[in-house]
Amino acid sequence: MLSLLKRLKRMDEFLVFIFFIIMFLFVLLEICARFLPNVPLYWLEEFVRYVFGYMVFFGVVIAIKSDDHICISVFLDKLSPKKKAYFKIISHILFISFIVMFLIFTSIQVKYYYAKHMNTVSITIPLYLIRIPIIISFFMGIFTLIKKIKETLINEIVAVEKGSNHLSKER
Secondary structure (H helix, E strand, C coil): CHHHHHHHHCHHHHHHHHHHHHHHHHHHHHHHHCCCCCCCCCHHHHHHHHHHHHHHHHHHHHHHHCCCCCCCHHHHHCCCHHHHHHHHHHHHHHHHHHHHHHHHHHHHHHHHHHHHCCECCCCCCEHHHHHHHHHHHHHHHHHHHHHHHHHHHHHHHHHHHHHHHHHHHHC
């Protein structure tokens, strides 16, 4: 079980790398195909658009993991370590609720696409299959945020409380 978790830990970075390579090669192929007569590769643009979307959604998970997402550090710098930890937890909970909202809407969309048997325009892949990686990235984001909350609780709040207890004992 632990080895599976270790492999999954880096899966998002690997997927973003693969999506980037696919996107790069297909855009290059599309550019080259413009100069070849009677080579209709009209589906490449649509495919690249979907791959770019996947890259963005899995990139969000990477940004959450490494704390590289947008934050207002000017405000956080003025807070005490304990308040900063609480603020992190609250922001992670708000982010989870935001992701859950999008997860619900995307799930409704997938159900609709499945019920109506809708396909993409040029690739003719069922649209519900196109949305599945987005749902997977939402779940990965939620699990990453829960892990971040747990780490914040254990590392920062407990450490701050131990430090304040230690200081009060010294006095």
